[in-house]
Amino acid sequence: MNAETELLENTRFDLQVIASWISPGSRVLDLGCGNGDLLYYLQREKQVHGTGIELSESKVARCIERGLTVLQGDFQEEVHDYPDLSFDFVILSQTLQQIMEPKKLIPELLRVGRRVIVSFPNFGHWLVRAQVLFTGHAPVTDQLPYEWYDTPNIRVITIKDFKRFLRMAGIRLAREVAINTHHHDREGHIVTYLTNLRATYGIMMLELPG
Numbered sequence: 369m370n371a372e373t374e375l376l377e378n379t380r381f382d383l384q385v386i387a388s389w390i391s392p393g394s395r396v397l398d399l400g401c402g403n404g405d406l407l408y409y410l411q412r413e414k415q416v417h418g419t420g421i422e423l424s425e426s427k428v429a430r431c432i433e434r435g436l437t438v439l440q441g442d443f444q445e446e447v448h449d450y451p452d453l454s455f456d457f458v459i460l461s462q463t464l465q466q467i468m469e470p471k472k473l474i475p476e477l478l479r480v481g482r483r484v485i486v487s488f489p490n491f492g493h494w495l496v497r498a499q500v501l502f503t504g505h506a507p508v509t510d511q512l513p514y515e516w517y518d519t520p521n522i523r524v525i526t527i528k529d530f531k532r533f534l535r536m537a538g539i540r541l542a543r544e545v546a547i548n549t550h551h552h553d554r555e556g557h558i559v560t561y562l563t564n565l566r567a568t569y570g571i572m573m574l575e576l577p578g
Contacts (some may be wrong), residue, residue, distance in 0.1 A: 379405050381549040381556035382487045382569055386459060389485060389543065389573060390414060394456040397421070397481060399443040400463040404431035411436065419455075421446050444468065447476055455481040462569075464488040464530075465523040474539070478576050483542060487571040490546070492526030492564040510550040511568050527563055527570040534574065543573035 379387070383406045390396060392414045398407050401420030404427075410416040420438035422428050431438035439446060444467065458481030465488050467473055477484045489511040490496075499507040508515065527546060534541050546567030549556025559567040 378554060379409055381553055382461060382547060382571055385545055385547065385571055386461060386485050386487065390416060390457055396457045396459065397455045398459045401431065401438060403427050404434055404436045404438060407436050408434050444473060447480060450480040452479055453482060456483065457481060458484045460484065461487045462489065465525050467523065470523065478574065482575065484574040486574065487569055488525050490527050490564065490567050490570050491524045492528060493568050494565050527567065530570060538577065540575050540577045541572055542575045545571050547571065
């Protein structure tokens with residue numbers, strides 16, 4: 369196994385998919401970048417010009433230790449400071465469900481980036497549906513491991529719902545994939561049919577039409 373393959377396989381599966389969509393040498397903004405796993409891979413193996421924004425000071429410190437350019441702050445505010453088309457790709461992975469005003473944020477991301485890649489847990493997954501149907505309680509799964517009273521997730525998003533939002537907003541869906549994996553799993557597989565029922569996550573690349 370070469371170093372590139374080993375590095376990628378140690379990265380979360382949804383981030384592996386996102387990394388495969390990024391062109392070498394691209395300008396990338398990773399929002400809510402955590403410890404910088406995706407940026408680290410892209411910078412080392414695809415020579416991207418990467419920037420991250422992360423709220424957690426400890427995670428920002430870890431990114432800086434890894435040689436990454438990461439700002440500490442709330443990306444919902446910080447993103448407004450960037451000029452138009454500052455980046456080729458803006459990445460929002462597993463954070464969309466925690467955004468206060470996604471209807472306003474997504475167009476703003478498409479202002480600063482030519483393409484926006486989002487990934488989110490699919491609330492339409494069969495296990496989520498089954499828990500609500502058979503227990504009558506708010507679902508708790510590997511992808512949504514919180515009780516209703518301590519969850520950071522303020523949005524209930526299904527793959528169907530998000531695609532309908534894109535149509536209503538006039539945003540082009542340039543690429544999409546549905547996957548079945550766990551939140552921290554390094555392995556998973558792509559779901560090709562009945563995605564809204566069978567996939568645990570949706571990953572989509574957005575761009576403005578024309």
